[in-house]
Amino acid sequence: MSHLSIIGTGNMGQAIASVAGKGGHTVQMLGENDNDTAVTGDIVVLAVPYPALKDVIGQRRESLAGKIVVDITNPLNFETFDSMVVPADTSAAAEIATALPQSRVLKAFNTTFAGTLAAGSVGTLPTTVLIAGDDADAKSALISVVTSGGLEAVDAGSLKRARELEALGFLQLTLAAGEKVSWTGGFGLVA
Amino acid sequence: MSHLSIIGTGNMGQAIASVAGKGGHTVQMLGENDNDTAVTGDIVVLAVPYPALKDVIGQRRESLAGKIVVDITNPLNFETFDSMVVPADTSAAAEIATALPQSRVLKAFNTTFAGTLAAGSVGTLPTTVLIAGDDADAKSALISVVTSGGLEAVDAGSLKRARELEALGFLQLTLAAGEKVSWTGGFGLVA
Numbered sequence: 001m002s003h004l005s006i007i008g009t010g011n012m013g014q015a016i017a018s019v020a021g022k023g024g025h026t027v028q029m030l031g032e033n034d035n036d037t038a039v040t041g042d043i044v045v046l047a048v049p050y051p052a053l054k055d056v057i058g059q060r061r062e063s064l065a066g067k068i069v070v071d072i073t074n075p076l077n078f079e080t081f082d083s084m085v086v087p088a089d090t091s092a093a094a095e096i097a098t099a100l101p102q103s104r105v106l107k108a109f110n111t112t113f114a115g116t117l118a119a120g121s122v123g124t125l126p127t128t129v130l131i132a133g134d135d136a137d138a139k140s141a142l143i144s145v146v147t148s149g150g151l152e153a154v155d156a157g158s159l160k161r162a163r164e165l166e167a168l169g170f171l172q173l174t175l176a177a178g179e180k181v182s183w184t185g186g187f188g189l190v191a
Numbered sequence: 192m193s194h195l196s197i198i199g200t201g202n203m204g205q206a207i208a209s210v211a212g213k214g215g216h217t218v219q220m221l222g223e224n225d226n227d228t229a230v231t232g233d234i235v236v237l238a239v240p241y242p243a244l245k246d247v248i249g250q251r252r253e254s255l256a257g258k259i260v261v262d263i264t265n266p267l268n269f270e271t272f273d274s275m276v277v278p279a280d281t282s283a284a285a286e287i288a289t290a291l292p293q294s295r296v297l298k299a300f301n302t303t304f305a306g307t308l309a310a311g312s313v314g315t316l317p318t319t320v321l322i323a324g325d326d327a328d329a330k331s332a333l334i335s336v337v338t339s340g341g342l343e344a345v346d347a348g349s350l351k352r353a354r355e356l357e358a359l360g361f362l363q364l365t366l367a368a369g370e371k372v373s374w375t376g377g378f379g380l381v382a
Binding site for chain 1: 273278279280313314315316345346347348349351352354355356358359361362365366369371372373376377378379380381382
């Protein structure tokens with residue numbers, strides 16, 4: 001069993017906590033008034049919007065050393081829904097990995113809406129969490145959390161693939177914002 | 192009804208011809224020995240690999256003026272399966288639009304494997320063709336071809352979104368090459 005700390009109590013943080021709970025894992029939830037509370041999880045999920053990452057990392061850099069850190073953000077311009085706010089040749093996850101060289105950074109959960117994490121399905125398909133990262137053990141640990149919680153998980157490759165996962169998350173958000181898909185739909189993966 | 196010219200007789204060209212045929216549209220297929228045959232379609236699908244686009248465009252630039260030109264390529268490095276061969280802030284489709292300023296360029300079919308186009312389904316989901324482009328009438332014409340052929344079609348936004356469609360196509364190809372999904376699977380879209 002794993003012990004997770006989830007920083008951020010919004011709908012994504014709650015949905016990820018629900019998945020972990022279903023799998024029998026323990027979860028520490030940390031909200032915006034918990035800045036002085038130490039993270040206790042071996043897996044720390046940064047379930048905050050991209051613009052809030054800088055402060056969270058600044059406050060918690062030392063305590064995140066040695067831990068698995070999961071970035072779930074979609075770093076897009078939410079005013080225009082027409083561009084990303086990270087340079088085109090990188091990703092939010094790569095930025096975090098640079099800022100936290102002593103942590104094992106994974107990209108995950110950014111291609112699944114909160115509703116599909118909570119429901120466990122996208123239409124008739126099981127919800128699949130795509131996970132990218134450079135540390136195989138870290139990926140295995142997160143894959144275990146996800147699959148024990150009743151979802152599918154796929155190793156999407158190295159952390160370099162976070163760029164494509166963020167593009168997919170961006171595209172899916174534009175489709176939902178444009179009412180082409182619902183917030184309980186989106187992309188499902190067929191093996 | 193539309194009349195399509197499909198340049199390229201590989202599995203993607205054949206699958207797209209099959210979809211158009213099911214919808215009652217007429218198709219001119221042009222292979223590599225047909226360089227001297229004029230394109231007759233109002234919709235011209237460039238169903239050739241990315242490296243072949245330059246020659247096709249060079250040979251046919253004038254005859255493509257005024258037409259709807261559909262780019263289906265996934266411009267990735269097929270030796271490494273680890274990067275794209277177009278700059279990160281652009282797309283193959285944007286390059287084609289620059290090279291063919293008198294054509295109405297669409298991105299489509301790059302996120303659907305040939306097998307899912309031919310079958311009409313991805314697992315239990317209908318196959319959805321994502322289409323990006325800046326000309327609404329051109330998108331409507333291609334959407335009609337796709338839906339009359341029994342598939343779903345979604346307007347994925349402006350041609351700028353081709354970057355995200357190409358990232359999705361790239362990701363999907365890496366998943367298939369890594370045996371995470373089959374060539375008859377991949378991403379399906381749930382409305």
